[in-house]
Amino acid sequence: MNAADSTGATGATVLTGATVLTGATVLAPERQPDGTAIALLGDRIAAVGTEADCRAALRGDGVPDDTVTTEDLTGSTVVPGFVDAHLHPMVMAVFEQQVLLDQVRSIAELNDLLADRARNTPPDETIVGFQLDGEVLAEGRVPTAAELDAVTGGRAVVLLCRDGHHAVGSTAALHRAGLDDPGLVPAGGHVVAGADGAPVGLVGERAVEPLMALMPEVTLDGLVGGIAAWADRLVSQGVTSISAMCQSADEGPAGPAGAMEALGWAALSGDLPFDIQTILITPEPSEVFDLRDPSLHDPARGRRLDAVKLFLDGTLGGRTACMHGPFADHPHERGMRTTDDDEAYRRMEAAHLAGLQICVHAIGDAANRSAAELFDRLLVRHPGRHRHRVEHASVLDDPTIELFARHGITAVVQPINLRSESHWLARRVGLDRLGWTYAFASMARGGVSIAGSSDAPIERTDVLAAMAAAVDRGGQAPEQALTRSEALALFTTGGSFARGTEDELGSLAAGRRADLVVLDADPTDERTDLDAVGVRSTVIAGEVRYRSERPVRPPG
Known part of the structure; x- marks a missing residue:
């Protein structure tokens, strides 16, 4: 971008007037024809097409030709801004300290x-x-x-x-x-x-x-500094939209210490540049409406509080994920349920009837089957439009995938788990279940919408590393690998669909918000080392929020 280096998530360089980006490979996220240009006007994409088409679109918007800036990005690749559909912002701020x-x-x-x-x-x-x-x-x-x-x-x-x-x-x-x-x-x-x-x-x-709850009191200065630190890191990694999990009660990863998370997030997130969906972790879905003030819910400003989360089980790492059969490395354990079916259904029905999105944490195959059956019961009894999700969807089977697909349940997954868990995953689930663990290809072929995320701070927020993990899987169950284009879609169109923002974010098209990432190489080119791809600049709503001096790299 022809602008000075930006100052991170809390500062920006505004692109002056109208800009036409030329010379780059454009992935919208679908690959566009050679010679595709992008016209930006204010916080919007004015056009995607030939350079002549882009300039004509700007003229149609009343922009004189002699005021249009041209930015030559030859050798770079432009993709939509990345979407992280599941992270824990206040816990991330505490981790920083x-x-x-x-x-x-x-x-x-x-x-x-x-x-x-x-x-x-x-x-x-x-x-x-x-x-x-x-x-x-x-x-x-x-x-x-x-x-x-x-x-x-x-x-x-x-x-x-x-x-x-x-x-x-x-x-x-x-x-x-x-x-x-x-x-x-x-x-x-x-x-x-x-x-x-x-x-x-x-x-x-x-x-x-x-x-x-025994943690030392977290100071306001500490939280402000922690949020600024992780926000700058996300922007440098190309993330432009997030779904933020926040507690409003004792229930949740932070326990009683997190009971005020949602209020703290409301007070401290106002200046962040991201499009933010806040998802409330609460036993009472009606709390969403109690907390719906403009700091958390102002769709015109890219803020929505429209979803609730509940937990059905634990984790694979701790052997508390609820499984049909015992863990291979601990044959006397098969995990546990953290919320029973009756209570889970009560919450789900209340949220669904209130028009809220339901986000169900399910990791083990038994927990995921229960989630699928609970959604089946709910949506047969109360049919209608929804955008409900299962968070993690780690270990599955055919009947569960079929129910997810039948009812349009999105799976919000964390491909980076394949790297952080590589040293114990096969031993934990056993070879017979390894092919059903992080079964991305089976879900994609089975008609399940999939979104990518980090679950930060549990995992790191590096989207490009997560894409690489989804493609190479560290050699574990390679039949479940995604193509490079599918991996890119996880963090663009897939993430935006999971958040209900597909008409505004996650793709490069006329009228969409001007969120885009300039990379130093094409991540979908088989000759490119995905782990070596880097971000050259990040633009959020037409403002350059990050810029590096990384040179472009030829494939191979």
Whole structure:
């Protein structure tokens, strides 16, 4: 773009007047003919076609020829702005401020990190760490409460696992959270106990919530800084639209500490450039209407609060995903349900009748079958237009896919899981279910609409890395691989359809919002290394929000 470097998500360089982009490969996301140009006028795409067609369209809009700027993007590729259809913005902001454990590779290394943190933290303040993954530690497990006690001098320590559904607490933390008393463990939660009946440290699902409530108070300055940090990162990765999961009650990944998430998000998201759908995590769908003020719901300004989320099960990483059969590496476990059918249907029916989108978290094959059957029951009883979704849809089977397709249920998936879980996925689900795990091709061929997302901060937000994972799958169940064009569609047309914004976002066409990404190479060219593709610039509503000096790269 012929503009100075932008200042990130909270600053912008406005394209002056009308601009015609020429010379680039254009993926709308469908490949356009060679020589395709794009005309931008204000926050809109005025035309997509030949350069002559674009200039004629601008003249028709009253723009004199001599005021039109031409931008030569020869060698670049222009794609629609990327859509991340599932992330947790307030948790992301908190993660930016805490100890991150994603690079730790042994309990000894973890102990050193925690001991250093203990020396620099007031004694009455809980030490909190995020992204712990016992599967990648040399010991092949998470630490025990006793180990945390020894290295921190008996301090309260809470380590949230990478899956967001499990945590490890020190003895002091477990006691403060009431989790050393079996009678106080929340319904839908579990606490791993030793032979003597005492907690060993690991807790899961709803039992994570009281531990997370021990987190130190999050400051306003910290949240503002955290949001700015992740917003700049997303813009640099080409993300222009997001679906933001926010709690309004104790239920959810952050537990009681997240009960004010939605209010905080309303206060702090106003200056973000993204088109934002907020999805409320709440047991009472009517809360959506209580929170619908212009900060969260102003469609003309790219803000919508129009959906609710509920959880049916846990995660594969924590072996709490609800499965038809046992986990291959733990034959006595098959996961758990976190919300039973009666309660789930109550919420779903209330949301559907209120005209809200329903987003059901389901990971295991039994949970996904239940989600499909609940939607079948709901939509047979109350037919009508909807845009309901299943979040994750990780392990499936043919009957579930058929029900999703029959009722138009969108699957919102996270392809990057194929990389972060590669070291244990086949061992966990077993070879017989591996072909049904992240079954993107089966869903696509079976008529299920699929949208891409990150589930950040559980996973990273790098869209191009996620596209690469959807295509190469790390060699796991290659029959479920998507083509490069299908992978691009996940994060453009697919994501926009999942959010109900396909007439405004997710494609390059006249009248659409001017959200686009300029890449240094064509991600759909088989000769291109997808992992090496980079973002040259990101434009949101006609404003350059990010620009780098990356040179264009020929394929091969």
